[in-house]
Amino acid sequence: MTAVVRRMRTRGLWAGLIAAVLLLGAWWSPSALLAESTSPPGTTAQTAMPTWPEGVVEAFRTVPIQQDGRVKPLSTYARYALLEQNGRMTYRTAADVKRTPTEWLLEVLLTPEFAANERTFQVQNDEVLDAIGLAHEGRKKRDRYSFSELFPVRQKLLAKSQEYTQIESKDRTPVEAQVVALANAFFEFDALARFLDPLRAEFPIGDAPELRAIMGGKESVRYSDVVRNIRQVGELWGRLQHERAPDDAELAALDAFVRDLMERGNSPRVLQLLPPEVGTEDEEVWFSIADMLGVGMNTPYPVERTADALAALEGVIDSRGDPMAMTAHAEQFQSILSDLATERGENDTTELEAAYHQGDWFFKAQWLFVLGFLFAGLGWLFPNRTWTGVVMWLTSASGLALVTLGIVQRCIIRSRPPVSTLYETILFITGTAVAAALITEVINRRRIALATSTFLGALGMFLAYRFEMHEAKDTMPNLQAVLDTNFWLSTHVTTVTIGYSAGLFASAMAHVYLIGKMLGGRSGTPVPAVGGNLRWYQQPDMLKSISRMTYGLIAFCLVFSTVGTILGGIWANDSWGRFWGWDPKENGALMICLWAAIILHARMGGFVRDTGIAVMSIVGGLVVGFSWWGVNLLGVGLHSYGFTSGAAFGLKVFYYVELAFLAVVAGHQLIGWLMRRSTGTA
């Protein structure tokens, strides 16, 4: 884009006009939308709910686009645009038909008059509506609204959004943050709804014989025809301006054609859909539909295949009601763009990414783990049944396989090691914790680690799901320059993250130990069986075994946290010029190492025994929580790429629950001690 604009400055009047249109286009959406005379797409006509042939959805799902500096499938864009707007990754139409993100995007692009009346805008709190002056009597406090319903208050929505944007995001109230988010979603919807306007239009030639000849004798042309012949049109216009008198009829007709083109051929540049037909070294940034007039006029780049793609897209628009034709046009559109992207070497992983999102592996894994955990509960009710263990193994191993599959696909798509974002830490920590639990189960075979694996898996996948929902952003963003090193990402980050997972797994095992103890289990000697059927915590040496596992996991945590932290220091020494800078994230990692070392030394020194190790391991889990999420919430330090908002509530809940659990344990210990004292056995 920058290269194109730069070249425009050196061209003539025609180029100047195109440049003006391009610049206007950048601001088109709000200014045009905010005009009083503007009407929303949905108020002019009601249309029936569209149906999308499977082939059309499939073709659009894998159309490559460039967004936020990387090439991705259109379905990825649709997924997060819908999530931002609707709070969910699917939506149900008023007729209760479930729509995938790609189907929703097709509705907005191709049938905006229908999409504008669908209630897809989530408003989490009606105070948001009060702030923008929209009446909401009879509606729920948290409800969904359509574009058409929000349209009358668009000016206030923009004004409030601009006002709140001045406030630093971490200082905004929830209502202010929601107003900003709603405004973003609203104006993005509008831009999408008008994105294909140039392709819907017919441009009459008028009384301009030479122009008609260029356009193959047509009386009116489509946008793709103009793009295909834009250079000849420009040359004609330039020549006629020199040759003809100002009041010449043909020149006037050509003038009118050009003005019409600039007015109706302009649309918001919300999707960078069109790969330049040149190598990446010439032009890195992809084009939007409205860019093509400027590209055709002001650059030497070929535009023929792009014109073919636009013609195919016009075919999709024109063939509503004819599924076969629509599918054929959609496939042709997808094929041309894919080929162009492939020739630029930018289409290697588009289909894989579309398949990754369609697979939804982590969501499926979550339910497998939940199922496994249910069977863990059944296993405790029916301790001697083999089938509960078999199902737990199957579900946990299958869940782990899906998590691994998802992580591997992400690695291939991003050409990165498993962990380079906060979201990926959740996936990797869950995967390694479940794997560690299954390995522990292989060694220990008491079903405790197996049951814990299902719990950790379900919890981790739920956390990943909630994180993605809350952030509503592409989870595969580009990395900052300092992170652009696969060596350190694969050594330091991976190692320290394994340390996190070991610490959390140890904490989970410590919970099991303390629950067993509170239920009456004893560490060391078996409790006599009641009715000949031993509960899990009554089994010989069970609690002792769990304590040993916990201790082993703390040692595992110490190894990986320490090595990972030192590797981080070495990386920092290469990036920032110092090994250690007492940055919050560094301190968090150090605290895990220190806490694990305290536990091990306290045990070796005889200061704590099994119960003490368990309690300290739970505190260790809190330390991991602080290091993993807590320091990000401080909002200071060099690890700014890990900052997130909104995790504070979840972290508080985690801390309160854990502290409450420890209080219960302390109370139980105290009561036990008092009872032993009163009976003289203390």
Added chain:
Amino acid sequence: MSASTPPPPPSAPPVAPPAAGPVQTGSRKSKSFPAQVFDFLSGFGFAVILLSFLFLLTFLGTLAQRNQSLFEVQREYFESDIILWDDLGFPIPLPGVRLLLALLAVNLVLGGIIRIRKRAATFGVIVTHIGMVMLLAAGLVEYVASTKGHMTLYEGDSSAQYQSYFEWEVTVTKVGETRRLSIPGEQFIELDPEGIAVFQHATLPFDLVFGNVGKNTDVLPANQHVAGSDLAVMDGFFLRKLEPNIQAEQDVAGLYFTATAGSGAGAEILDQGLLWGRQRAPHRLEHDGAVWLIDLHRKRFPVPFEIELLDFRKEEHPGTMMAKAFESDVRKTDGGQTQELTISMNEPLRHAGFTFFQASWGPSDAKPGTPLFSTFAVVRNPADSWPLWACYVITFGLLWHFCMKLWKHIQREQGKRERNLGEEA
């Protein structure tokens, strides 16, 4: 990290694994006082206390960064021996991290290397402790002997010096001479608001008295002066003290000075003025026909070679403002020998004990064609590569020890299962 002689628990099997267990050196009653001191300093109990305090201080120092600059937090928590922590409204004395690390080193060496039983089972532990000592030694050398700063160059510029991020100095130079007298900032920057510092030197024909020193200040014109509350106006300007920035490198120091002939109450005042860390030109003092330049600026360190910035490049992710990479082509000239090199993120230049890191660039609002500058973080650290070697040693020690333990655990579990199967049969 250490070994001790814990009393055995009264009613439970010993919890300390024998592998890293204590050395029995006889009963406590028969021990001499030095032996008891040795036992304490090398004991598990002392290790746990030190590690716990270190944990606490790290936590408190992390939280403190919400409101204080990292520079201040480092000095208060991590580079101190004792701190008075008063976030609860009353002061609580706590050991500083510097003291804790020194004691931890003692505990590591005495307990974790000298006193620990030397046998195959403790081999990994001892190696790990040696690695930890190496790491602490690296930290000590860096703390004592390293210098850090930055060098900012526009394309075509060259330099053989870098300047500190935080430290200040006042330099006094006689015009016509190359020698320069430096007064390090630590001698005046921490002065009380009412405090003064007097500097004398054999080469100076006058004394310099510094007062009203501010770590972070602004200079305002006299027309904004409020009599009675603001500091004195000098040459049409006055200093106003500001709160320190959270980013301490953004602070700009300032002070008032008086040059006197001789010292004491009757000393003749030769000149008075203010010095500000961002002033464009040094203060000019004329005395006995000589001209002296007095300047307050960030501390400068010489480099024994020259760096010239040939080209700076920044690359952004397509269609975004997000930096994908930035790197600088430089020419290093050392003793007549030149070499052209590239410094980029994660790929520093190391030469003659100095390391140059690609730190930042600017101006941030540069338009196409605007000359860009590149900023290198420059570090001189004799222990630069020690952490890497320590990491190798610690990794080896920890993996050796815990893999051995895991192997024994697996064997034990397998043995148990076989015994259970045998009993069932």
